[in-house]
Amino acid sequence: MxxxxxxxxxxxxxxxxxxxxxxxxxxxxxxxxxxxxxxxxxxxxxxxxxxxxxxxxxxxxxxxxxxxxxxxxxxxxxPLLPNDPLGRAETLRWMFFEQHSVDSSIGLARFWLKLVRGGRDLRTHDIDRWMEEGYAALGVMERHLARRPFIVDGTLSIADLALYAHTHVAQEGDFDLATFPHVRAWLARVAAQPGHVAMDWRPEYAAPRADSA
Ligand SMILES: N[C@@H](CCC(=O)N[C@@H](CS)C(=O)NCC(=O)O)C(=O)O
Structure with a gap:
């Protein structure tokens, strides 16, 4: 397994x-x-x-x-990864974007501001950069999603899952999605797909956690 x-x-x-x-x-x-x-x-x-x-x-x-x-x-x-070379390349393009523009700003902001005790004080010098880069990334997604329901080819792919993971909890890193209606509609669309699970979901073969981290 x-x-x-x-x-x-x-x-x-x-x-x-x-x-x-x-x-x-x-x-x-x-x-x-x-x-x-x-x-x-x-x-x-x-x-x-x-x-x-x-x-x-x-x-x-x-x-x-x-x-x-x-x-x-x-x-x-x-079906979550296109078969054709261009579709696969588009999927990778957005997963690279996720890493260099979303994980590195929204992901880090949430990690330090929400998950690490005292993280806000430890990383004060990074917060402005995370905000600037995170809002820029949200702007890119907003423009892209204004004209399509999903990130690649009009159907759900792993590019959506990759971007969803940090974006749906962006508010835990101090981001406000109020001015990003297309991003919010897309988040709701992804979450409504069959088989969706929330972040706290655990599979059958998982030891119980010692705490609720
Ligand atoms: N690019 C990596 C990033 C992985 C990463 O940074 N994971 C964090 C948790 S979200 C981690 O393990 N941090 C511990 C550390 O860097 O020491 C990926 O997408 O898997």
Whole structure:
């Protein structure tokens, strides 16, 4: 069975649970508490030298980090990843955008402002940059989504799941989506798709969490 090393409240980890739930694939969830340094143990660093979650463990003992690489691998051959080269390239384009413009601003703002105790004081010097870059990214999505229901090709794809993960909780990083009506409508559209699960969803093969991180 597939194993996912993840932290429940991490947006990048949520992407993978969301995809696996949609695909109906069974998997074992292994919690890694970043706030307790469980991602920096020698054992975890052997699995992923970057010490980050999410991390996919495949049967046979191979490991794949990077949330969007995991999505791309798992969605291959499913309706959530186009078959044609241009459709695949468009999907990758938006997943790269997610990493360099959304994860690096909205994702980080939420991580430090919501999840890390005292994070607002620790990262005061970054907040203006996160706000500027995050609102710029929301503007890009707003213009793109003004003319289409989903990110690529008019149907739900892993590009939507990747962007949804951080965007639907942007307010937890101090972002206000009031002036982004197309983004809000798209968030509602993604959440209304069959098989959608919320961030707190856990699969059958998951140990109970010691706390509610
Ligand atoms: N580009 C990576 C980013 C992964 C990442 O930064 N994960 C965070 C949690 S959302 C993490 O593990 N942080 C711990 C650390 O960097 O030490 C991905 O998309 O998977």
């Amino acid at each position: 597939l194993k996912i090393y993840a932290m429940q409240s991490s947006g990048n980890s949520y992407k993978v649970r969301l995809l696996l739930a949609r695909l109906g694939l069974p998997f074992q969830l292994i919690d890694v508490d970043l706030l307790r340094g469980e991602n920096r143990t020698p054992d975890f660093l052997m699995k992923n030298p970057e010490g980050r979650v999410p991390l996919l463990e495949l049967p046979g003992g191979r490991y794949l980090p990077e949330s969007n690489a995991i999505l791309f691998y798992l969605a291959d051959g499913t």
